[in-house]
Amino acid sequence: MQRSTTATAPRRRRAASRGTIGLLLLALPGVIWFLVFAYGPMAGLVVAFKDFNVSDGIFGSPWNGLQNFVYFFSSGDAPRIVVNTILLNALFLAASMAAGLLLALMLNEIKGHVTRRFGQSVIFFPYFVSPIVISIILQAILAGVGGRGGMLNDFLNVFDLPQPNWYTTPGAWPWILTIVKVWQLGGYTSVIFLAAITSIPEEVYEAAALDGASRARMARSITTPLLLPTLGILIVLGVGRIFFGDFATIYAIVGDNGTLFPTTDVIDTYVFRSLRTVGDFGTTAAIGLFQSLVGFVFVTAAVLVQRRIDKEGSIL
């Protein structure tokens, strides 16, 4: 007995190792990519503690302790961009969730398979429109040709309403960006909710119909409660990402328009601008590290909460 195991074990191990080498070869390109492009930058974060200059390089530049962090937090920009980041993301999250949920409930009422499919395709499309294109559309709507006033102001003109110059009105931008987000993500979110609706057993609706429930009643008292776990997970994940602004969309739209910074400048846009204009790598890396650390806390908390919901949720 003992002998037979010792006899077969090496053979099996040899066979396994031969296959394993092939598998390791398969994994190699991905592993190298992660080491260079995911873990490399993490190591590069030492720049945050250095007085970086290009000629000495990342590891040769002199240390300067927490100087970069002190500089950032005493610059007075920190509260503004942190508040903006959290506020804007919270607004985006709430609006796109509400729109997605509502659209899913309503798409679900569309009878014909083809019609519903078509509607779903149409409202999903904006998700694939790049931030730059969104920015161009927005300028057409809000500024128009040569600043003559865009479509929106033409429309307001009909009703004799005030026609502000939108690109110099910071107060309006959290809402404008939120509408952009609903345009961009409303359909996308509704597809996720529709998928969850698919898994609701049909009998529930049949029973409700027998009891004389209206469609609105079914949507409110059956579908919506059953979608709550999905909603919970999406919100938790959104909150987990709350420290990472959607850089691309905001920067593509606002760009370097300083008038709008008070309400639209988020951590990512701030980091990018300081990198480009000031070229202060140390401070910029320090802000990035601060963002990553706080973001890490949020994401980890979100993952833990999500696993809780996952266990309890009956739908997902």
Added chain:
Amino acid sequence: MSVEARIDTLSDLGVEMVLDEIRPKAAKAPRRRPDAFQATSYVVITIFSLFCLIPLWMIVAGSFTDESELAAQGYSFWPAPFSLAAYQMLFTGTGLLNGYLASLFITVVGTALSLTCTASLAWVIARRLPGISRPLTIFAYIPMLFTGGLVPLYLLVTQVLQLSNSWFSVILPIMLAPFLIFVAVSFFRQLPEEILDSARIDGAGELRVFFQIVLPLSKPILAVLGLFYAVTYWNEWFMALLFISDPDKFPLQLILQNLISNVTNAASLPGASAAQAAAPVYQLRFAMTVLTIAPILFAYPFAQRYFVKGLTLGASKG
């Protein structure tokens, strides 16, 4: 343990849905009379669809409208007076061609690299090899929680790898999406073990099993992943903004962005001559926008179902 558990939940939720159409059940529930909520739904969905489409249509209409009319009357739903000036300009210059070339290279080469690396790494993780798969899972998972941020990446690409002005500076930093790797893992774990075992008994090596059995069986998921990567590459402009400064190498999105920032200067379009500097700026911008989204617009009707499926897969992780 925790990470594995998370991935298992993902696969539970995901893969049947990938294979299933999204077919809302409630719509099939018995119904006796037209319902107020139903009517409202039709109205709201129609309005929201228009809300999604009209901005895009305005761009298309604007790209065919004479610039002087745009300046005098603003935008209209129908291009009048009709003008092809902007398109003529774009098609005679070399800028557009270069832009398409750059975007195509980034998208095609990038998607090929992304797919290859994603699928092979995902398969090794999905194989549950003792001592290998679990560490790899964690290895690929950590970057979803913590990132080095912009500055170290910038230094890496420009100083260490010296990739400035190469299209690979756009491809490489976004080449692998950990999330999509785990989507692939969850799909691979659903493949019928018997087929793989019978191949192994017939003496097929691990590589052969992967290339000749796993990949052909995984075409649906490869299509989903490929489409997601392709759209990401096509729409990517931030990496190009950071790393590409040679106008001849600008991808389309970056050319477009330059058209926005230099509002009054159409000469910023690479390949534009001095004579074209007095060109129809806004019309040109719209035409360029139309040409940039055109490929997505044409591919969308065919690819849309895959996107919906892929999204459903990722539903719980967003």
